[in-house]
Amino acid sequence: MASHDETSAEDRLIARHFAPLATHPGALGLTDDAAFITPPPGSEIVLKADAIIGGVHFFPEDDAATVAQKALRVNLSDLASKGATPLGYLLSLALPKDIGEAWLARFAQGLREDAERYGCPLFGGDTDRTPGPITISIAMVGSVPAGTMVRRAGAKPGDLVFVSGSVGDSTLGLVLRKGLDVPLSEAQRQHLASRYLLPQPRNALAEAVRMHASASMDVSDGLAGDFAKLCRVSQVGAEVEAARVPLSDAARAVVAADPKLLLTALSGGDDYEIVCTVPPTKAAGFRAAAEAAGVPVSEIGRVIAGQGARFLGADGQPLVFERASFSHF
Amino acid sequence: MASHDETSAEDRLIARHFAPLATHPGALGLTDDAAFITPPPGSEIVLKADAIIGGVHFFPEDDAATVAQKALRVNLSDLASKGATPLGYLLSLALPKDIGEAWLARFAQGLREDAERYGCPLFGGDTDRTPGPITISIAMVGSVPAGTMVRRAGAKPGDLVFVSGSVGDSTLGLVLRKGLDVPLSEAQRQHLASRYLLPQPRNALAEAVRMHASASMDVSDGLAGDFAKLCRVSQVGAEVEAARVPLSDAARAVVAADPKLLLTALSGGDDYEIVCTVPPTKAAGFRAAAEAAGVPVSEIGRVIAGQGARFLGADGQPLVFERASFSHF
Numbered sequence: 001m002a003s004h005d006e007t008s009a010e011d012r013l014i015a016r017h018f019a020p021l022a023t024h025p026g027a028l029g030l031t032d033d034a035a036f037i038t039p040p041p042g043s044e045i046v047l048k049a050d051a052i053i054g055g056v057h058f059f060p061e062d063d064a065a066t067v068a069q070k071a072l073r074v075n076l077s078d079l080a081s082k083g084a085t086p087l088g089y090l091l092s093l094a095l096p097k098d099i100g101e102a103w104l105a106r107f108a109q110g111l112r113e114d115a116e117r118y119g120c121p122l123f124g125g126d127t128d129r130t131p132g133p134i135t136i137s138i139a140m141v142g143s144v145p146a147g148t149m150v151r152r153a154g155a156k157p158g159d160l161v162f163v164s165g166s167v168g169d170s171t172l173g174l175v176l177r178k179g180l181d182v183p184l185s186e187a188q189r190q191h192l193a194s195r196y197l198l199p200q201p202r203n204a205l206a207e208a209v210r211m212h213a214s215a216s217m218d219v220s221d222g223l224a225g226d227f228a229k230l231c232r233v234s235q236v237g238a239e240v241e242a243a244r245v246p247l248s249d250a251a252r253a254v255v256a257a258d259p260k261l262l263l264t265a266l267s268g269g270d271d272y273e274i275v276c277t278v279p280p281t282k283a284a285g286f287r288a289a290a291e292a293a294g295v296p297v298s299e300i301g302r303v304i305a306g307q308g309a310r311f312l313g314a315d316g317q318p319l320v321f322e323r324a325s326f327s328h329f
Numbered sequence: 330m331a332s333h334d335e336t337s338a339e340d341r342l343i344a345r346h347f348a349p350l351a352t353h354p355g356a357l358g359l360t361d362d363a364a365f366i367t368p369p370p371g372s373e374i375v376l377k378a379d380a381i382i383g384g385v386h387f388f389p390e391d392d393a394a395t396v397a398q399k400a401l402r403v404n405l406s407d408l409a410s411k412g413a414t415p416l417g418y419l420l421s422l423a424l425p426k427d428i429g430e431a432w433l434a435r436f437a438q439g440l441r442e443d444a445e446r447y448g449c450p451l452f453g454g455d456t457d458r459t460p461g462p463i464t465i466s467i468a469m470v471g472s473v474p475a476g477t478m479v480r481r482a483g484a485k486p487g488d489l490v491f492v493s494g495s496v497g498d499s500t501l502g503l504v505l506r507k508g509l510d511v512p513l514s515e516a517q518r519q520h521l522a523s524r525y526l527l528p529q530p531r532n533a534l535a536e537a538v539r540m541h542a543s544a545s546m547d548v549s550d551g552l553a554g555d556f557a558k559l560c561r562v563s564q565v566g567a568e569v570e571a572a573r574v575p576l577s578d579a580a581r582a583v584v585a586a587d588p589k590l591l592l593t594a595l596s597g598g599d600d601y602e603i604v605c606t607v608p609p610t611k612a613a614g615f616r617a618a619a620e621a622a623g624v625p626v627s628e629i630g631r632v633i634a635g636q637g638a639r640f641l642g643a644d645g646q647p648l649v650f651e652r653a654s655f656s657h658f
Contacts (some may be wrong), residue, residue, distance in 0.1 A: 008550075008554075010526060026373075029484075030480075030484075031558075031562050032409050032411075032480050032481050032546075032562070033377065033407040033410055033411060033481070033546050033547055034375050034376060034377040034408065034411050034413070034471075034478070035375070035376045035377070036373045036374065036375050036376070036411075036478045037373060037374050038373045038374075038474070038475060038652075039368045039372075039373070043367060043368075044355075044365045044367045044368070044373060045362050045365065045368060045470075046364070046365050047363060047364045047365070047366065047419055047452050047453060047468075047470065048362065048363040048364070048419070048453065049419035049453060049454045049455060049466070049468055050419050050421065050455045051421040051423060051455060051457055051466060053423055053457055053459050053461075055460060056457060056458065056459065056460075057457075065545065071504065073599055076625010078362040078363050080359075081362055082344075082362060082363050084363070090376055090378035090468045091378065092379065092421070092466040094381040094382055094464055115422075122375065124374050124376060124379045125379075125403065126378060126379045126380060128380055128381050128382055128385060128386075129385065130385065130461055130462065130464065130592070131385075131461060131462060132382075132386060132423075132460060132462050132464065133459065133460060133461050133466050135423055135459065135461065135466075137378070137421040137464075137466035137468075138379060139376075139378055139419045139421075139466075139468030141374075141376065142363075144365070144512070149365045150582075151357065152361050152363050153357075153360075153361075154360065161501065162384065163516060182498060186539075188598050214444050217362050220382060221337075225337075227361075233361070248627075253567065260423060298506075322603050
């Protein structure tokens with residue numbers, strides 16, 4: 001007789017590729033309908049969901065391990081900016097029929113490496129076939145001590161504006177990938193390309209942000225547009241000096257070759273840095289905590305009363321962006 | 330100058346259709362990078378993610394409100410079977426370009442109604458454009474008192490097997506929709522069609538399950554295959570009498586017209602009932618709690634030592650299923 005115990009293709013796929021990633025005891029080896037976690041005592045749970053889609057957020061030919069890590073890291077970046085520690089994630093995976101074992105094995109490998117790197121095991125999820133492109137939906141779960149999640153609201157006039165790392169690499173990497181011809185060294189080209197391919201979220205900075213920032217967000221849709229959102233929700237204005245916004249050597253070389261690409265760097269997407277505001281009395285503590293965490297931070301401007309985040313050029317006049325923020329929508 | 334404050338199409342869509350659904354204070358009106366929730370004291374968090382895809386799990390012409398509710402309810406059903414109370418959900422929505430305001434308004438309306446019905450507000454999420462079909466990924470968050478989530482593992486020989494409501498309506502509804510000609514009243518036809526279109530998850534039964542069941546799962550991929558999974562994880566066998574499996578009047582009429590459709594009813598998907606095992610000493614309490622909750626439950630068999638969940642026909646012989654469980658994969 002046909003076995004009632006026969007497992008479906010989905011069950012086999014999950015058992016082979018994903019169950020080994022479900023290292024948290026509450027994930028029950030992905031053999032149950034749901035997972036459970038015990039929140040750390042005195043904590044609140046921080047939740048974020050974001051999806052990436054083949055042909056929209058990544059190229060179909062990209063390494064599946066990198067795609068998996070991009071899907072995780074765009075969510076990890078949000079948690080970092082909120083001062084939260086990752087606990088784990090749920091994954092909904094929609095796959096075209098022609099996706100094979102090799103792709104899945106690489107994809108799972110990417111998840112496995114990042115689970116160790118960021119401390120975020122797989123809690124559960126589902127897989128489906130789709131007639132459309134690969135669609136990877138992640139719901140990330142983290143925690144903070146109760147009442148300490150850093151919000152976009154909270155910036156006050158007088159606060160200093162900080163941004164982590166360097167801005168614009170990813171969007172310039174995409175511009176190069178699409179064919180822009182600029183004289184760059186191979187190392188510079190590689191740097192920009194890798195920033196587009198794989199976000200390096202600033203989870204190491206999360207505690208510094210939580211202890212010192214009055215408001216914070218991650219920079220995923222362009223610094224100019226994202227910081228404008230923070231100012232709007234905080235009901236403040238700001239002045240940022242474009243010359244103080246940190247650029248990598250490679251980005252600097254691109255902008256030297258074509259100065260109008262500075263606006264692209266300041267408004268393009270996929271930086272996955274953190275922009276935050278810090279009261280002047282806490283600035284030294286923030287700098288010290290960031291240094292201890294090994295994350296470079298740059299002071300780029302100041303919060304003021306009023307409305308609008310203005311980016312000032314070398315002449316002291318506001319820069320004019322064609323569009324202040326990038327949208328895949 | 331172009332405003333740095335300009336909002337993107339995605340921001341406007343979220344503000345118009347989804348921000349009104351974010352009634353939980355920790356959702357921050359969907360103006361932040363993440364949401365936060367304070368878990369009920371002494372609780373653990375229960376997590377489940379499941380996606381539905383146009384052309385795979387629903388028909389493109391289905392009412393968008395019904396599609397939204399199906400996406401929520403397939404996840405709510407899992408929480409119910411674990412004995413968990415919903416807290417809220419994250420939504421990742423991938424939309425083709427031709428989706429208009431009318432569709433989105435209906436979709437949001439469906440979410441709004443179910444948020445009230447089941448107590449599950451929107452915590453956050455994202456929207457993207459896709460070149461593929463509508464893809465709706467839900468991550469549902471619930472809670473149970475710590476240590477009380479009911480698992481698939483836990484059934485013991487001697488336990489009684491219960492199933493809620495009636496089995497097979499949805500899959501027979503789909504068979505009818507695909508053109509099977511059976512003499513049915515309009516009301517019967519309507520009943521089966523509506524069970525396919527819109528799950529009615531048994532969240533009202535969650536507490537009864539949590540207080541009395543030794544093991545439990547929701548029936549989403551067919552009773553025969555799903556219950557076999559429960560038995561496998563519990564490392565037990567079971568004997569279920571097919572004649573005791575509850576069928577609706579409409580399903581009974583279909584099976585009377587074509588007796589082999591009984592196997593379809595027992596193994597087809599999308600029931601969203603709960604199958605659980607209950608120790609004999611707790612059976613009376615379970616029945617009373619289910620009655621108090623207004624959810625019909627039927628005793629259909631018994632757990633035994635060994636392996637395999639056998640469904641016995643009127644002749645006492647095991648039924649032979651072509652496939653014991655339905656898979657969209």
